[in-house]
Amino acid sequence: MACRSRAFPQKIDTSAKSRDFGNPLQHVTVRVGLAHMRGRSLYRRLITGSHGINYNSGGRATLKTRHKLITAFAAAVCLFAGTGLTGCSNPGADEPLALPGSESPATAADPYADLPKAVSISAFDRGGVSSDEGTYENNRWVKWIREQSGIDVTMVPVPRNQAQDKLNVLIASNRAPDLIWEYDRAYIGKLITQGALQPVDTYIEQYSTSYKKYLQEHPELLPYLTFDGQMYAVATARTIDGIANHGLWIRQDWLDKLGLKTPTTMDELIEVAKAFKEQDPDGNNQDDTTALVGSTVFDSYAAMNAAISNQWYLEDGSMKYGATLNRFGDAMDLEKQMYEAGLVDKEYLTDKNFQRAIQLWTTGKAGIFAGSWGGSAMEDHIRNMLKNEPLANPVPLKPVSTKNGKFGLYQETPPNIFVAFNKEMKNPKAAVEYLDWMVEEGWKTLVNGEEGVHYKSVNGVAQMLDAEKYKKEVSYAGEYAVVRDAKFSPEDLLVKAAPDEISQRLAALSQQGLEMAAQNKFRRDIPYQPNFMELNDIQTALKPYIEEIRAKVTMQGSQYTAAWGLEQIRKEWKRLGGEDVEAMAQEWYEANKVDFK
DSSP, X not given: OEEEESOOOSEEEOOOTTOSSSOGGGGOEEETTOGGGSHHHXXXXXXXXXXXXXXOTTSSBOHHHHHHHHHHHHHHHHXXXXXXXXXXXXXXXXXXXXXXXXXXXXXXXXXXXXSOOXXXXXXXXXXXXXXXXXXXXXXXXXXXXXXXXXXXXXEEEEEGGGHHHHHHHHHHTTOOOSEEEESOHHHHHHHHHTTOEEOOHHHHHHHXXXXXXXXXXXXXXXXXXXXXXXXOOBOOBOOHHHHBOEEEEEEHHHHHHHTOOOOOBHHHHHHHHHHHHHSOXXXXXXXXXXXXXXXXXXXXXXXXXXXXXXXXXXXXXXXXXXXXXXXXXXXXHHHHHHHHTTOBOTTTTTOTTOHHHHHHHHTTOEEEEEEESSHHHHHHHHHHHHHHOTTOOEEEEOOOBBTTBXXXXXXXXXXXXXXXXETTOSOHHHHHHHHHHIIIIIHXXXXXXXXXXXXXXXXXXXXXXXHHHHHHHTGGGGGGOOSOOOOOOXXXXXHHSOSSHHHHHHHHHHHHHHHHHHHSOOOOSSSSOOOOHHHHHHHHHHHHHHHHHHHHHHHSOTTSOHHHHHHHHHHHHHHTTHHHHHHHHHHHHHHHGGGOO
16 A cells, blocks of 8 residues: 655554553554654554454464454555545555655654753652752752753652652643653553653654664563553663662671571571560660561562562463462561561551661661662661671571562562653653763763772773762762663672772672572563553552551551451452453453563
8 A cells, every 4th residue: 555645744643542452553653753663564563463453362363353454554544644645556565655754854854953952850869969969950960961961951859769659740730851760660651541651762763873772782672661552661771780679688697696597488587587586686685676677578578479569470371460369468467477576666667768777777776687689778788787886797688488489589670760751841852862872971970980080990890999989979870870781790799899898898798699689580470561541540549558458457456367458458459440450451461472581
């Protein structure tokens, strides 16, 4: 089919944004310069049924369905063009499909050429900028970014622990930044279904050089960046230290003093925790120690039971939501048991910023810490502990087995940060140029600092010169390096660390923690979660309800059992339409599983 066009709008969008599956024609968006929607490539996608509709038992679209799709698409292009089309003909199968708007960027006027090169972008505020360094909005690195990138960038900080809530407020009030980023793919999907974001594939094709090249070298990222058949986010790949996330730590000196072995099962862990609570491991003759503290306590319970609340699991081939599983009830039961036995800090459910947990750990009053595998934050905690307790010997602890099996702690998917484009963005070309500069060269300085001042190069690895200076002057700048073409191996940790004895010791501990995390795989049954409006709505409503039920089960006595809590969650899931969502998730899985590796 060939269609001759006098005029055609830059974008025709008939997408049904409520689901990730359905009629391919509902997901067609024609954009200037969009390579994967041109010519034979689109025709080929239609005849192979790659969008997933009316599948036979082999997972392929039926011949009858494909014929209907081809015919429907031909009619749709002419219909959408309206009076802008003078006619359609079928000159031959060998002639490529010519879509209006497929002119190369060089032949079309650039609507952004004369706009100011200004971009705003969100940044996580972790409280890491000291007063003499400035603020997250204004400091040495923001000035450096503007100078080096040629982009007038504005940072919009959002509190790390309330990032999505803050972004939601900014979006609702039309004050959101041009570039919105999160680690959570599901959150990006939610914003897409709300109509807050726009596709980025056209902009990447027309204006990018460095990121386009990077994506060609990392095609495994594309499925994670694609929603409703279009690319809605930019991301780079995590290195192994970014994929490994959560970790457990234990005071080996306390184990040794009390004559205890390292726990390998949950029952053994509970017995060790009781000893840490009751047998005065710090030797001060006071009842002032807490067994378990941290920032990922319940996440650890859930991961070791393979029951993360907002994750989908395949149970005998059926998609099931984590919070509805019996295993999630087991995680709540463990949380209640630890709390009622006094093995966790009584305030941990309200310690939203984890400052009390960190204080107990760093002052030597806690024996087990649930946090990260290592890295800068954990190393800071241990460094501060050693200042207070020079003889302390914290070491990584392997995740323990439960009655549900042996599972690792939470780990991330391959993409690092999902950077999305606000639909109200004024200059997407400048945004692409900013990301190109960042992935090509900007990230290196933001992560490592200034060579000769903050680091020196050792066999291509940036070795820190002064840990305290780096922490104060550089560590917060990593928040700005949203895309990075990084390489890493665990052995690099010792090379990167400052040469002083404490820094080398901490780096060695981080290396142990990272290798241990990598050896104990987190259960993730599907590479990424489905995205459709009905699920997003339920997740939004269910999250605070789950937290409320957890708190009641944990803190309010024997009448509120984990079994009762799980029953309440299941009832709420059903009331909100969870059974329908489960069926939709199953349909999504069946349509996409051939692409899962």
